[in-house]
Amino acid sequence: MTLANLWFILIGLLFSIFLFLEGFDFGVGMSTRFLAKDFDERLALMDSIGPHWDGNETWLVTAGGAMFASLPLMYASLFSGYYIVLLLVLVGLILRGVSFEFVKHAETKAGKNVWMWTFFTGSFLAPFLLCLMLLSMVQGIPMNANGDAFPKFFDVVNLLSVVGGVAGTLLSLVHGLNFIRLRVEGPLRERARKLNQILYPILFAGEVVFAVLVFFQTDFFTKRFGSSLVITLLIVLFSLLGYYGVLKDREGWSFAGSGLSLSMVIVLLFNGLFPRVMIATNPAHSILIKDAANSQYTLTIMTIVAAVLVPIVAIYFIWSYTLFTKRINPKENTVKY
Amino acid sequence: MLDIGLSIVSLARFQFAMTTVFHFFFVPFSIGMAVLVAVMETIYAVKKDKVYLDMAKFWGKIFLLSFAVGIVTGIIQEFQFGMNWSEYSRFMGDVFGAPLAIEALLAFFIESVFIGIWMFTWDRFKPGVHAFMIWMTAIGTMLSAIWILAANSFMQHPTGFKINNATGRVQMTDFGAVIGNPQLWRVFPHVILAAILTAGTVIAGMSAWGLMRKKKGENHFFKTSLRFGLWTSLIFAILSAGAGDFQTQQMLKDQPMKFAATEGIYKDTKNPAAWTVVELINSKDKTTSHEVEIPVVLSLLTYHKTTGAVKGMDTINKELHAKYDKQFGKDMDYYVPPKTLFWSFRVMTGIDLLIMLVALFGVIWSRKKKDTIENKKWFMVIVGLTLWVPFIGNSAGWFITEFGRFPWIVYGLFTIADAVSPTSTVGTLLFSNIVYFLLFTLLGGVMIWYSRQTLHHGPYYEMEDSKQNVDPFAKEAFVK
Numbered sequence: 001m002t003l004a005n006l007w008f009i010l011i012g013l014l015f016s017i018f019l020f021l022e023g024f025d026f027g028v029g030m031s032t033r034f035l036a037k038d039f040d041e042r043l044a045l046m047d048s049i050g051p052h053w054d055g056n057e058t059w060l061v062t063a064g065g066a067m068f069a070s071l072p073l074m075y076a077s078l079f080s081g082y083y084i085v086l087l088l089v090l091v092g093l094i095l096r097g098v099s100f101e102f103v104k105h106a107e108t109k110a111g112k113n114v115w116m117w118t119f120f121t122g123s124f125l126a127p128f129l130l131c132l133m134l135l136s137m138v139q140g141i142p143m144n145a146n147g148d149a150f151p152k153f154f155d156v157v158n159l160l161s162v163v164g165g166v167a168g169t170l171l172s173l174v175h176g177l178n179f180i181r182l183r184v185e186g187p188l189r190e191r192a193r194k195l196n197q198i199l200y201p202i203l204f205a206g207e208v209v210f211a212v213l214v215f216f217q218t219d220f221f222t223k224r225f226g227s228s229l230v231i232t233l234l235i236v237l238f239s240l241l242g243y244y245g246v247l248k249d250r251e252g253w254s255f256a257g258s259g260l261s262l263s264m265v266i267v268l269l270f271n272g273l274f275p276r277v278m279i280a281t282n283p284a285h286s287i288l289i290k291d292a293a294n295s296q297y298t299l300t301i302m303t304i305v306a307a308v309l310v311p312i313v314a315i316y317f318i319w320s321y322t323l324f325t326k327r328i329n330p331k332e333n334t335v336k337y
Numbered sequence: 338m339l340d341i342g343l344s345i346v347s348l349a350r351f352q353f354a355m356t357t358v359f360h361f362f363f364v365p366f367s368i369g370m371a372v373l374v375a376v377m378e379t380i381y382a383v384k385k386d387k388v389y390l391d392m393a394k395f396w397g398k399i400f401l402l403s404f405a406v407g408i409v410t411g412i413i414q415e416f417q418f419g420m421n422w423s424e425y426s427r428f429m430g431d432v433f434g435a436p437l438a439i440e441a442l443l444a445f446f447i448e449s450v451f452i453g454i455w456m457f458t459w460d461r462f463k464p465g466v467h468a469f470m471i472w473m474t475a476i477g478t479m480l481s482a483i484w485i486l487a488a489n490s491f492m493q494h495p496t497g498f499k500i501n502n503a504t505g506r507v508q509m510t511d512f513g514a515v516i517g518n519p520q521l522w523r524v525f526p527h528v529i530l531a532a533i534l535t536a537g538t539v540i541a542g543m544s545a546w547g548l549m550r551k552k553k554g555e556n557h558f559f560k561t562s563l564r565f566g567l568w569t570s571l572i573f574a575i576l577s578a579g580a581g582d583f584q585t586q587q588m589l590k591d592q593p594m595k596f597a598a599t600e601g602i603y604k605d606t607k608n609p610a611a612w613t614v615v616e617l618i619n620s621k622d623k624t625t626s627h628e629v630e631i632p633v634v635l636s637l638l639t640y641h642k643t644t645g646a647v648k649g650m651d652t653i654n655k656e657l658h659a660k661y662d663k664q665f666g667k668d669m670d671y672y673v674p675p676k677t678l679f680w681s682f683r684v685m686t687g688i689d690l691l692i693m694l695v696a697l698f699g700v701i702w703s704r705k706k707k708d709t710i711e712n713k714k715w716f717m718v719i720v721g722l723t724l725w726v727p728f729i730g731n732s733a734g735w736f737i738t739e740f741g742r743f744p745w746i747v748y749g750l751f752t753i754a755d756a757v758s759p760t761s762t763v764g765t766l767l768f769s770n771i772v773y774f775l776l777f778t779l780l781g782g783v784m785i786w787y788s789r790q791t792l793h794h795g796p797y798y799e800m801e802d803s804k805q806n807v808d809p810f811a812k813e814a815f816v817k
Contacts, residue, residue: 050456068434068437069434079426091772094413101405295508316446
């Protein structure tokens with residue numbers, strides 16, 4: 001195992017943790033329209049992730065920083081190539097992030113509505129566009145010898161990428177509803193379960209279509225058949241576990257299932273990418289991990305830093321979740337800072 | 338190169354300037370507010386004086402508004418290097434990525450996790466424990482400043498690296514030298530002290546407006562806040578001036594062109610050197626006119642003694658040509674934009690001096706037994722208006738730092754023109770510039786509006802419960 005490969009895996013891991021955590025944030029944001037019926041319920045949903053969303057988003061920032069610090073050529077090609085998509089992701093994340101704070105200062109109905117809608121829109125846009133980008137990127141895009149990517153419109157928006165975007169968004173919504181079932185009490189909790197009873201069958205259909213398209217539109221199954229098959233099955237299995245939790249009213253199982261499903265999507269993509277970081281339509285222009293990586297010296301430093309800091313972060317990160325285990329009741333929930 | 342209109346480079350530079358300047362309105366303010374709110378809450382925990390709890394809660398609201406805008410605009414910065422400056426990212430990845438990743442792991446997690454806890458646990462923890470959460474946030478924000486400044490310092494003064502002959506890219510050889518960069522440890526105190534100065538000035542200014550309203554029951558709160566803010570501004574205005582001088586000594590060594598430009602000197606000065614207060618600069622002909630000078634002061638500022646000449650930009654330009662022509666060719670223009678630097682420096686130092694004076698008189702006139710400050714309405718208005726100026730000063734300071742490394746993106750190694758993404762087009766850059774501009778106008782406007790509203794409500798306002806159920810799709814939901 002070279003250090004460069006280790007960092008490729010680590011970046012994949014950081015992205016899967018990000019999607020596991022921010023996935024339910026996104027889902028909760030979408031639920032403000034699909035589940036909540038009035039402003040109090042929306043606020044209760046928002047408060048259920050209030051203490052956590054910023055920390056969750058930090059995993060994305062860390063994944064981006066880690067990519068820059070270990071595989072800068074991947075960072076440079078991916079981020080410059082998907083310029084407009086990432087710009088819109090940023091707009092989504094920005095509008096969503098400020099909504100948490102601004103909505104509590106809004107005093108008119110119109111103001112409250114505006115920030116609840118930006119919260120919803122951002123929560124919907126960000127996972128859709130991120131999944132769209134990832135599923136577009138793994139199909140291979142036009143690149144030059146310098147590593148500059150020039151994806152055309154239909155390289156970005158095509159059947160697989162759109163299905164992937166929709167499936168990822170739906171899975172986030174399902175995951176968010178499972179989180180709500182754990183953190184909220186009263187009618188919202190029961191409604192979330194009922195909604196998931198409807199959504200899971202749709203999700204399974206989406207996952208099957210997704211798997212078929214990945215089979216035909218990417219080289220994952222020709223290059224790495226066994227592992228790709230196992231991971232695809234795991235995505236579905238974890239979703240089944242979540243569905244089982246819905247049917248048997250086992251909220252913990254549901255939450256773990258939908259979260260791991262999301263993480264497995266990233267694992268599938270990184271497994272298929274390996275040993276490349278960017279796939280070009282002309283295979284000669286694809287970028288390999290070993291060419292994208294930083295010097296041995298820098299990677300060693302970063303490995304030491306990560307080995308020391310990641311466990312410490314994990315400890316207080318998990319501890320912060322244990323502080324907020326009391327279920328939120330929209331009827332008692334007052335506007336607070 | 339500056340005047341080529343809508344070129345890709347100038348659009349990308351404009352975007353970098355716009356996004357960083359906007360981001361940096363909120364960063365120093367948030368860092369300073371985190372520290373000051375932590376101090377307030379600690380005073381409450383120790384002295385049990387309730388006014389300090391009220392202060393921590395009230396100023397905490399303003400802090401959170403700024404913090405929210407600060408974080409979300411921060412994500413742009415991390416993405417932007419890849420999006421607009423992919424050649425830079427390729428060239429610098431080996432050195433530049435590490436501090437960014439460490440910043441996320443070490444600092445961002447601390448600040449984001451502990452701010453989440455702090456916001457939602459006012460009623461759960463003892464004051465001391467709760468204050469610990471905001472102290473962690475404050476420490477997180479300061480750690481973050483160290484790492485991002487480490488990255489920037491490398492761009493100003495590269496250390497601990499070599500150029501990899503095979504790839505032509507920068508390669509880190511000594512991590513200790515990258516974080517031990519003398520530039521970093523001279524700029525860091527300046528930034529942190531100015532951050533606390535910013536927060537103190539805003540607290541003093543908003544308190545002045547609050548005090549002027551003369552609302553019942555608020556006098557003690559705003560008077561205490563006013564004095565807290567004024568003392569902070571006074572102390573930290575003096576300290577950040579000192580830190581600025583400390584940093585200038587390094588600039589003289591590493592980037593003499595930047596220093597000469599901040600003083601608007603083309604020809605070498607006489608010995609001892611006179612300090613030009615103001616002058617007109619003609620950057621085309623490289624001449625100056627209408628100088629207002631004070632003898633000897635420049636020698637004092639530069640060398641802390643009454644003798645010593647200062648090199649002008651013409652001489653330094655020749656030296657830089659001699660040094661870099663082999664690598665970069667004879668056509669390079671090493672003059673930095675002199676007007677921007679000259680005036681930025683005067684704006685920054687002038688603002689520091691102004692805050693110092695306002696704070697000094699404020700502290701004197703607001704002493705407990707003499708209520709004279711309330712009777713000097715003109716002075717209260719000045720204190721109130723002063724709250725805006727540190728933001729201008731902070732931006733001016735960064736203008737000096739960033740314009741002063743022209744024409745390089747990494748000093749002496751890599752030019753700005755070579756750094757932009759080859760994939761960028763005028764169209765996409767124009768689009769993203771417009772999107773960011775509209776977004777920032779909205780965020781900045783709303784943030785100021787809600788801060789003003791918070792001040793208007795005062796510290797003892799209980800927000801009415803929003804228990805009326807509103808159907809969001811009903812017509813009345815969209816009407817006031």
